[in-house]
Structures are given as C-alpha cells and as structure tokens.
Amino acid sequence: MTSTTRSAATSTPSQSRRAAARPAPRAGRVDQAQMRSANMGLILRHLRAHGGRSRARLAAETGLSKATMSSLIGDLAERGLVREGQLDRAGTVGRPGLTVDLDGRRVCGVGVEINVDYISLAAVDLAGSVIRESATPIDVPRLSVEAVLDRVASLVNRMLDSIREAGLMVIGLTVSPPGVIDYDAGAVRFAPNLGWRSIPIVSELSHRIGPDAPPIHLENDAKLGAVAEYATHASDGVDDLLYLSGDVGVGAGIIAEGQLIRGWSGFSGEVGHLPLDPEGRQCGCGRTGCWETIVGLAAFLRLAASEDDEVHDPSRPLEDRLHTLHARADAGDERTLQALRTITDHLGRGLSILVDVLNPRVIVLGGYFAFFGDYLLEPLGAALEARRMDEGSGARLVVSRLGMSSTARGGAIVALETVFDDPTLVGTAHISPRG
C-alpha cells in the first residue's frame, strides 16, 4: 500500500479510529537496488489491491515520479509480471494511457494441504486466478510418514511439470501439514491426529521433489483458509474475517484490519484447544476438555452414528460419508439431527468467545461445518445474536464456498507473497508463455 492510498483510507470511519501502528525500529542502510525492488513490489501490490490503471495514474497514486514509474513498469513487464492492455481514461488529467495489469502468465504459487484423508493441491497465478487444482483421497494414519511424503512429492511433481510446460515459473510451495508447525525447523513438531512427531517436512519434501523444487514453507491450515477466504471477501470491503476450520482438528485463521494475524510465534488461532468441554475429555494435544473434542469431526461422527456404522469407515472418502449423514438428516433421522444440534450448541459457545475477543465482520465456517451449513447457520446465528452486547455490530456468518480447496488455495496465495516482496526474484530471461 502506498502513502497516498494510506492517506485516502484514513477518511473511512473504521480506519480513522485506528491508532498508532508503530513498527519496531529497524533502521539501516538501503541501497539503490533494494529501493528499486521495493518500489516494484509496491506497484504490484497497488495493482492487486486496486486493479489495472495507467502509468500516469500509478505515478500519481504512489508518489513515484513518472520517469521512475515508466522505468519500473518496463522492468516488471520484462519480467513478465505486468502487461499493458486497454485505455485507462480515469484518474488523471491529460491524455489517457494504456492500463497496466498484473500478468498471470509468468509466475504462480502452489499450495499443498496434507489432511488426514486427502491431499489437496492448488496453483494460483499472479493475477489471482486458480490455474490448477487437485484433490486425492489418502488414508494418512494407515500409511508410514515416508509413504505419505512420497505420495505428496509425486502429486506435486506432476503439477509442477504441467505448470512448467505451460510456461509458468513456480515461485514457491506452501505446505500445510495436519499438526503443530515448527516454523524455524520447517518441521511438524507434533500431529496429534496422525501420531507424527518431529517430521522435517521441508527437507524431506525438497529431497523427494528433486533439484527443481521451489522454496518450501509450512503454514497452518486455518491461517491459509483465512487467506483464501479473505481473497474472495476483500472486494466487499471486509477487513476483519475469522475462518474456522472444521476437521478432526479445529482451528481459526484471523484476518484483522486487513492482515493475517499470526501471533508472535505463529500460534494464533489455536482455538480447537480452548477449554470448553465441561466433561474434560482427553485431547490428542495432552490437555483435557479441548473444544475440538466436542465440535471436531470425530465428535460429530461419534454423536451421529454407532461405532459399526459405515460413516466410520476410513476407507470411504470423507465426502461420501458426510453425504450419507447429510441425507440422513434430510430424511429426518433423529440421531443425526440431535448430533447436529449438540455440535451447534458447542460451536455457539466457542464462537461467541471469538466474537467477544475479535469482533469480526464475517465468520466463515470451513470443513465439515460448511458441509452442514444448511443445518448450522441459522441456529448458530441466533445463538450469537442472543449473546450480542452491542447493537449493529454482529458478525455475518457464512459457509466457505471453497470447500476442501481453501487451504491449498491460501497456500498458493501466500507463496506468491515472495514476488510482491521482491519482484526481482523473477528473472528477465525470455520464455514464451502460452496464454
């Protein structure tokens, strides 16, 4: 965001109340090349946030001189990151210029979600379009870690090949493992629902993907889900969004004031472990009484069907099993309906805590919660409404429209951040992208 954009933004009521955002002092020398790449990133972010516009308008809005702007746009175009299209008549005095747009044909990010029973991949280009997507069922708990990583690497390589054949460069890979992440080590410290401990995912995957592996980072599924959902809601002017993942584990991804809130060491949103079960069931994390033991997928399946029921069969794809349960609810099956009511009650208690703490504009229910949105949304909305203290500031409750793909999509979007941070990472070597 540029200085001028920031200034304009302060005129909105929500932002004028915003207080001192004081960055930690990080003085230091900045050389010419760093400045140039930073300003190129600034232009890319401006285009992403505000859409295509002319060089003259970009110059006026960013405060960069027209000469500098022309040089930077030329550089970005040579790297295949922007392209010039139709006439832009808005925003500046004088003759209209050609619109500069983000170019989606050169680079993309890839996201990978390793879940308990599926592996999901997505590739998103610089212009924000999803260009590849796949979901593969897998029974992770029955496989060795090695077998799972082999499978992931082979799926990734297949997608990388297909993307590279189309002339795009993969700038980075964000992998979301189903467990607690050790960010510094690039490892899963502990995956309670899989029994994984201290698995160095980044190095193991790099090795398996081979010498052409893009840089790999790990990120939590709920945070990535929030990023993906936010990309679909930001155009509505929503700046405060809470995403709730609904799986065996339950986590929250928090977007506040337009920014992903990670917490100081990356452990924000660990809401599945809030102490909300009065009966204090044992949780995989070692604590007792965790919220996910009463609202997670395992709790729902346990409530909805007896042990020998087909919906517990891990060899059937989860989506099929959820369809079975949804059909039962539609047919008026009392046990399924009662299970949904119980889940709704527990969900409401936890969500109302999150509303008190964060005051989000939108709450997006993901995972299996989204699947049963037609049963959950109304009573949950009523429960939140009943507890609301202040008028006119309730959260809008919606279900994810991205389904199982949200984590992978968010991972792809996050991987692309590298380009916005430093566009010069993408070389100027000429390739002929196929449109």
Place this chain on the structure above:
Amino acid sequence: MTSTTRSAATSTPSQSRRAAARPAPRAGRVDQAQMRSANMGLILRHLRAHGGRSRARLAAETGLSKATMSSLIGDLAERGLVREGQLDRAGTVGRPGLTVDLDGRRVCGVGVEINVDYISLAAVDLAGSVIRESATPIDVPRLSVEAVLDRVASLVNRMLDSIREAGLMVIGLTVSPPGVIDYDAGAVRFAPNLGWRSIPIVSELSHRIGPDAPPIHLENDAKLGAVAEYATHASDGVDDLLYLSGDVGVGAGIIAEGQLIRGWSGFSGEVGHLPLDPEGRQCGCGRTGCWETIVGLAAFLRLAASEDDEVHDPSRPLEDRLHTLHARADAGDERTLQALRTITDHLGRGLSILVDVLNPRVIVLGGYFAFFGDYLLEPLGAALEARRMDEGSGARLVVSRLGMSSTARGGAIVALETVFDDPTLVGTAHISPRG
C-alpha cells in the same frame, strides 16, 4: 512506513511468514496536495519509528527524491513539526547532514479517562514525551452525569490553558468513558457500572469546553491502554501485545502485527464478558457468568473483605484501599491471600484462552492486577506455562508501569494520529513556542 522499510522488514522471520495484506479496493483520484501531505505524514512516521536522521538518509530510505525531501522537510519545519539538530554520520555516502527530528514543541494530543472513581488526563507531544499529567479522585456513581461532565470539562480546560500558554497547539482530545461506546454517535451507549445510558459525551463535552475545544473522539480504555503500553514496548521489537485492564470492568486491548486491532465495529477485546464463571453470576451487561464478575475489582474486594470493611468505602481513594489490602497480604492475612489466589486461578483460565487465540509476545496486566503484580505474576506465569502446547512461544507476562495513567496516555497518542495522517492540519502561522 515506507516501501523500503517494508522491504527490509520482510527479511525477518516473523514478517516473511506474513501473508497477503490486501487492502479493500479504494481506487480514486489523488491530487498533488493530498500526495504532498501524505508524504509529509510518511516522513513523520518514519522519524517516529526510526528516530532522527539526515535529509539524505530520509530520502534514501523513503524513496523520495532529495529535492522533494528538502521541500517537505522545509514545510514540516515551518509548521513546527520537525527540527534540525546535530550531525548524522550514519547511513549514507557523502558528507554528513544535520539530523531531522520530530519537534515536540508545537503540537500535542490530550487523553482523558473517566473512570468510576477518578478522572485522569495526559498530554503527549509529537516527540512522544508526556508533558502534562493529572489524576483527580471523583465518585462518579454518586454524581449526576451533568456534574461529572462539568468536572471533566473544567479539568480539560485547565490543562488546555496551561498547554496553550506554553505555546503548543492541542490537536485532539480522546476521551475514554467507562462504558460501551457508540462510535458513530460519539456517545456512551451503556455504562453498566455507572448506570449511564445513551450519553452523547462528545457533544456535551464540546459544548462545555467551549469554542476552542479541539476535536473530540471516544475510545475504549483497554484499547488506549494497549496503545500506551505498546509505545513503551515497541522498541524491544515486540509487535504482538495484549493489555488487560483490571477495574470493576475488565477489557483487553490487542496489538497484533504492530497494529491496534479494533474489530470491525470497535468491539474487539470485550473479554470481561467471556462466559467463564461456572456459577453464572449476573453481570451488569445483562449476560450471566461473565469473566469480570469473578476477576474484576468488585469481585476481588468482595472476596478479600467483608461488607463493612473500610476497603469498600467509596469515599476513600481506590489507591489507598488497594494499599490497605496489599499491606494485609504482605502481613500474611489469609483472607486477602486466598482472594488473590482465587483471582489468579480465574485470571489464568481466561488468559490462557486469549493466548490460544492471539499468541501475544507480551501480556501487560493493568489496573488493580498491576498493583498486585508481586502476588499474581509468578503463579499466573506458571499456569500459562502448564497449558502451553508449543515450545518456545510462551507469552511474557508483565505489569503495567504506567499505572492509572495508561488510558489517558494512550488517548493522547491516538489523538496525535491526526497529525501523522495529515500534517497540513497544523498551520504555518508563526508562534514562538517556549521550550
């Protein structure tokens, strides 16, 4: 923050993991004057965040040309917002320039806290120094709203006079009332601990302060406390801070990724109303079982002493009463110590929820919690540690060093934001400030 600073910041581990901060699209035409004032604000923020430096270094770090920088610095100096001091030899090639610093002698912000039993005022200048401070005992619940507002206006006017006599301009006034704020109406919607309902504080105070009243805004005490505490912690590189106010009411102020998190309608941090009391006591807010009914000041006093005890006498200043209780605890009085233990237990349960949701680096205990820090910090720290799931990412628990002044100081800092948003609000008319 400038483009170059942002770029440098992304090299830190915490920030490189940060994802898409995508501002809501707010396209629009920006004229020359807006651009100029936005860049002047940029320079002021840069100086606040990084300290004094030469024009050449400012130009290099912000990406503005040296000529533009000189012109903008000249303009800022004429407005009395920056001044040039000693030689700066760091950061750039060539001969050293004079250091440009924020000038504290021209403008200040004023913060006012209306609490149940005191009114606190603070004035902070542009350089961040507290230049005036006062605290006045008052028994708000026994007085009419009019009498309270009369008292506030007279205290404010006394401080405004003294500041103006010293040659400073008061750029704004932030008032923190002890209740739920209607931001759009500039009113207190409901103050459960005072019985106030729909009091239009902004207009009532403007009227009483008179024609020279600076612009008045309302803000929540815990949010302002967080801003004030953050100003003292930001230099340690802390970007994620949680401030917990400890009064009859309990609220949280959240700083995440260096920014005050207000929630979409300003109602973040309403943690005093988390449903954490298993006995479900009635709360002033209308709900039952709210956290503040078991950890707030009233709960502590009730636990610590019988009804006829002197510590319940509202005519004695709160600080005296807290001193009495602290002395009893120091002398080994079992009832006081047991009260502190009970409060600690309940505090620990609520704080662990906030840690799970927000993963703050620092938790600052304010209000009466700070007063009893020597009793609370150690057991609370141990309780949080016991529930911590991830290694090496616990929150640092500290007590506020600002005492009763934190809300008022935060209000003064927030009031100053106006100048950082648009420095041209401060005219160039020549006054001779007395140093």
